[in-house]
Amino acid sequence: MMRLSRRKFLDTTARAAAIGTALGCSPAGMAMAQGSPDTKLRIFSNAQAKTYAAWCNILAIGAAEAGVALFVDKYLADAYPASLLLTRYLQNPPFAPFYLTGIAGIDQESRKRFSKPFLDLVEADQNSIVHAAATSATVAWTDPNPNFFYFISRSDAVDVVYGTVEGFGNLDVPYLEHIRPDHPW
Amino acid sequence: MQTIQENPVEVLVLGSGFAGSTMTAHLAAAGFDVLTLEAGPERKLQDMLSSQIWARRLKWGGPPVVEKGDLTGAAGFGMGWGTGGAALHWYANWYRFHQNDFRERTLYGKGLDWPIEYEDLRPYYDRAQNYVGVSGDLAQDPWSPPAADYPMPALPELAQSRAIKKGFDALGLRSAPNPVAINSQRYQDRTGCLLDGWCDAGCPIGALANPLVLQWPNALSAGAELKHNAYATRVTTAPSGKKATGVEYRDAAGDLHIQPAQIVIIACHTIWNSRLLLLSANGAHPDGLANGSGKVGRHFMSHPIVTIYGLFDQETEPYRGILGANILSQENYDDKQPAKGVFGSRSFQGGQASKPNDLLGWALARPDLYGQALDDYLRTARRHFGNMTVLCEETSVPENRIELDTTKTDAFGLPAAKVTNNIPKENAARLDLAKTEGLKIFQAADTSDVWASPRNPEHMLGGTLMGSDPNRSVTNSYGQTHEVDNLFIAGASLFPTSGAVNPTGTLTALVLRSADYIQKNRAALLR
Numbered sequence: 001m002m003r004l005s006r007r008k009f010l011d012t013t014a015r016a017a018a019i020g021t022a023l024g025c026s027p028a029g030m031a032m033a034q035g036s037p038d039t040k041l042r043i044f045s046n047a048q049a050k051t052y053a054a055w056c057n058i059l060a061i062g063a064a065e066a067g068v069a070l071f072v073d074k075y076l077a078d079a080y081p082a083s084l085l086l087t088r089y090l091q092n093p094p095f096a097p098f099y100l101t102g103i104a105g106i107d108q109e110s111r112k113r114f115s116k117p118f119l120d121l122v123e124a125d126q127n128s129i130v131h132a133a134a135t136s137a138t139v140a141w142t143d144p145n146p147n148f149f150y151f152i153s154r155s156d157a158v159d160v161v162y163g164t165v166e167g168f169g170n171l172d173v174p175y176l177e178h179i180r181p182d183h184p185w
Numbered sequence: 186m187q188t189i190q191e192n193p194v195e196v197l198v199l200g201s202g203f204a205g206s207t208m209t210a211h212l213a214a215a216g217f218d219v220l221t222l223e224a225g226p227e228r229k230l231q232d233m234l235s236s237q238i239w240a241r242r243l244k245w246g247g248p249p250v251v252e253k254g255d256l257t258g259a260a261g262f263g264m265g266w267g268t269g270g271a272a273l274h275w276y277a278n279w280y281r282f283h284q285n286d287f288r289e290r291t292l293y294g295k296g297l298d299w300p301i302e303y304e305d306l307r308p309y310y311d312r313a314q315n316y317v318g319v320s321g322d323l324a325q326d327p328w329s330p331p332a333a334d335y336p337m338p339a340l341p342e343l344a345q346s347r348a349i350k351k352g353f354d355a356l357g358l359r360s361a362p363n364p365v366a367i368n369s370q371r372y373q374d375r376t377g378c379l380l381d382g383w384c385d386a387g388c389p390i391g392a393l394a395n396p397l398v399l400q401w402p403n404a405l406s407a408g409a410e411l412k413h414n415a416y417a418t419r420v421t422t423a424p425s426g427k428k429a430t431g432v433e434y435r436d437a438a439g440d441l442h443i444q445p446a447q448i449v450i451i452a453c454h455t456i457w458n459s460r461l462l463l464l465s466a467n468g469a470h471p472d473g474l475a476n477g478s479g480k481v482g483r484h485f486m487s488h489p490i491v492t493i494y495g496l497f498d499q500e501t502e503p504y505r506g507i508l509g510a511n512i513l514s515q516e517n518y519d520d521k522q523p524a525k526g527v528f529g530s531r532s533f534q535g536g537q538a539s540k541p542n543d544l545l546g547w548a549l550a551r552p553d554l555y556g557q558a559l560d561d562y563l564r565t566a567r568r569h570f571g572n573m574t575v576l577c578e579e580t581s582v583p584e585n586r587i588e589l590d591t592t593k594t595d596a597f598g599l600p601a602a603k604v605t606n607n608i609p610k611e612n613a614a615r616l617d618l619a620k621t622e623g624l625k626i627f628q629a630a631d632t633s634d635v636w637a638s639p640r641n642p643e644h645m646l647g648g649t650l651m652g653s654d655p656n657r658s659v660t661n662s663y664g665q666t667h668e669v670d671n672l673f674i675a676g677a678s679l680f681p682t683s684g685a686v687n688p689t690g691t692l693t694a695l696v697l698r699s700a701d702y703i704q705k706n707r708a709a710l711l712r
Binding site: 171 | 238250258540542555567
């Protein structure tokens with residue numbers, strides 16, 4: 001097989017863009033389509049966003065700082081076909097009730113076990129609740145299925161920490177892009 | 186909302202994915218006046234961002250699918266939405282069904298027979314691989330049925346495949362380069378693959394055969410028209426019910442369009458082919474269009490799979506390569522009854538590139554890990570991860586089906602699709618056996634850790650079966666419905682059996698055969 005040099009690759013990409021133009025697309029359209037991360041919550045309350053961020057930060061270290069709550073909030077608010085959330089593979093929309101009920105479930109479990117909301121727990125106790133969800137051992141939280149909520153929220157956390165250009169770089173994984181996204185999500 | 190009467194066309198194709206676009210390109214080239222309707226939005230090459238996160242926009246974004254049973258969950262991940270459909274994010278694994286896949290009822294008393302045999306389809310497989318551009322090495326493939334050489338040499342064996350191959354070799358099992366619809370070198374003005382591992386985010390350079398670089402440029406230059414955001418809600422017929430008159434569809438504003446056509450071809454992907462026929466019930470077809478047999482929606486199938494994972498001693502560069510397989514083994518594929526109570530073929534598809542995130546990524550391969558343990562694992566996986574899909578067969582049974590579900594509706598109040606799929610016991614036993622084999626293969630390679638995923642479904646097949654008997658099938662072998670002469674179906678929904686291989690090579694061969702038939706019968710069909 002003929003391996004292409006990076007120079008050749010760039011030529012190829014330019015050709016691909018030319019084909020796209022022939023099909024009626026434009027670079028400006030691409031930039032608009034990608035949008036940019038929003039910083040204003042539209043679905044979550046501040047408290048819900050903080051709880052979700054803290055939960056996800058245990059699942060993937062750095063998720064809170066990487067904006068996991070904003071990521072999820074943005075794509076719960078946007079139209080379903082444009083959603084970038086992995087949950088779209090596994091359940092029908094709307095997705096907001098799943099997340100809102102799940103966040104309530106985290107606090108429900110926290111209050112049952114420790115008589116405090118999740119955000120007020122020490123890290124070891126927060127970990128114990130994550131562990132309970134991961135092993136289907138919650139005592140108060142039943143809806144949505146805590147193990148499934150763990151699976152989906154863990155994916156959200158992994159997306160923002162490890163699935164971006166920056167995340168690849170932190171893992172020392174070559175990005176090897178054809179078209180690099182302008183924004184992480 | 187308005188009702189808009191459109192100008193008639195000769196051929197109306199519903200769906201712009203691999204089946205629909207291939208059909209459109211070939212009929213337009215043959216001189217037909219062809220219009221294709223795509224329910225989703227326009228997709229462009231620039232939409233194919235190298236990101237597992239952004240790539241999710243290419244996946245299903247249409248009406249809900251209600252799924253029931255123990256082998257479901259493929260719909261949201263497997264289907265597409267917009268130009269090119271699922272073929273914008275497919276992995277390009279390219280296979281032929283084996284001879285015995287076509288004759289399971291006769292040979293084993295299981296499932297169904299096809300109305301054609303391998304030799305009937307062989308020339309179309311040969312044409313299809315040249316049209317699409319397939320890389321492979323037939324000389325190294327001891328399992329392929331008789332076939333023409335692939336038009337391109339195989340992709341190179343990558344580090345991950347070399348690591349996995351040790352396991353096959355240690356157990357005395359043969360393996361071969363996996364055939365894929367990806368260019369190993371420049372082919373028909375499309376470039377060779379860079380092996381960057383972003384196939385399911387779309388391939389903007391066009392090395393992977395996808396409708397934006399292959400079928401649509403061909404079709405549009407031949408005069409075909411493609412409309413987006415055109416959501417078909419009903420195929421209409423003459424009062425006799427024996428002739429389709431066209432299609433009703435809704436645009437993005439909700440306006441109703443009446444589109445007359447002399448030939449209608451439904452190519453909307455498996456679930457939606459059946460749903461549209463069921464939605465099109467009328468006085469002459471009270472149980473759904475072309476459903477006098479009661480078979481529309483019946484015999485739904487998927488491929489039961491498990492994924493074998495391993496951490497190899499040697500470096501595997503798992504982020505490089507293609508998302509389809511790089512190494513294949515079909516040892517004993519043709520032995521569909523390897524043990525008592527076990528039925529079906531199986532394929533091993535190894536060395537698939539992957540990234541840290543998304544459904545097939547390194548992180549979700551170990552869903553039990555989180556926090557520091559997850560980070561530690563990922564830093565090992567980035568250098569030593571390997572995977573292999575163990576793909577098995579699901580026998581065609583009538584109980585597995587697609588129906589309308591009035592408890593959920595689309596934006597226009599029409600019933601959603603409901604899919605029920607339960608894996609037959611003998612197929613579940615086959616998968617268990619194959620999983621054990623797969624684990625042994627990885628254990629025989631130099632690995633420090635080997636594990637397997639839970640059972641999952643892959644691909645969606647059946648529901649509008651082809652067959653010889655109008656009382657037991659929906660279409661003939663050309664996809665022409667038994668009851669409505671000018672109504673055709675295209676896609677894997679026609680398959681009477683699933684085999685244990687990915688379906689796109691076979692569905693493309695069937696499309697070419699149907700297109701030839703339509704061309705040869707042009708005068709009668711356009712009457």
